[in-house]
Amino acid sequence: MLRDSLKLPVFRAERVTRVYRTGAVDVWALRGVDLSLAEGEMVVLLGASGSGKSTLVNILGGLDLPSSGRVFFRDQDLSRASDRQLTAFRRDHVGFVFQFYNLVPSLTASENVALVTEIAKNPMTPQEALERVGLAHRMDHFPAEL
Ligand SMILES: Nc1ncnc2c1ncn2[C@@H]1O[C@H](COP(=O)(O)OP(=O)(O)OP(=O)(O)O)[C@@H](O)[C@H]1O
Numbered sequence: 001m002l003r004d005s006l007k008l009p010v011f012r013a014e015r016v017t018r019v020y021r022t023g024a025v026d027v028w029a030l031r032g033v034d035l036s037l038a039e040g041e042m043v044v045l046l047g048a049s050g051s052g053k054s055t056l057v058n059i060l061g062g063l064d065l066p067s068s069g070r071v072f073f074r075d076q077d078l079s080r081a082s083d084r085q086l087t088a089f090r091r092d093h094v095g096f097v098f099q100f101y102n103l104v105p106s107l108t109a110s111e112n113v114a115l116v117t118e119i120a121k122n123p124m125t126p127q128e129a130l131e132r133v134g135l136a137h138r139m140d141h142f143p144a145e146l
């Protein structure tokens with residue numbers, strides 16, 4: 001029973017391409033990616049710099065759309081979703097740790113976390129979130145002071 005539920009595909013990508021069109025040259029960041037990720041599966045995406053890892057993760061995470069192909073999260077077709085639907089998908093299902101931290105420099109650690117807890121459905125408090133990552137004692141510090 002448990003094994004079966006672990007195997008449910010939660011993400012499916014089919015023939016996904018992403019072409020960045022910037023001026024004279026087209027950059028093919030993804031050329032026909034097929035991928036299936038199961039619930040509970042832990043995955044490492046490994047590849048050379050520029051091989052398209054961030055591009056793929058941005059698409060799976062609802063930050064960007066493929067140029068062609070389809071991407072499903074459970075039954076939801078992310079490749080045809082509106083901005084509003086993608087925003088709801090990210091809010092309810094996605095946790096991103098960005099390569100660059102994307103913190104608001106003029107807000108404290110607590111205030112930065114509060115930005116997220118304000119839009120989440122059943123948020124923990126900023127205090128609890130920071131305690132869990134060992135940063136409770138830095139709640140009132142600005143990002144540059146962390
Ligand atoms: N916004 C963009 N405009 C134009 N080209 C882009 C853009 N973003 C990425 N690219 C290009 O697409 C290709 C894939 O980039 P991507 O950032 O997905 O690679 P990556 O595997 O995440 O690399 P890294 O390991 O350096 O993070 C690269 O050739 C990159 O230069």
Ligand SMILES: [Mg+2]
Pocket residue numbers: 053054055099
């Ligand atoms: Mg990257």
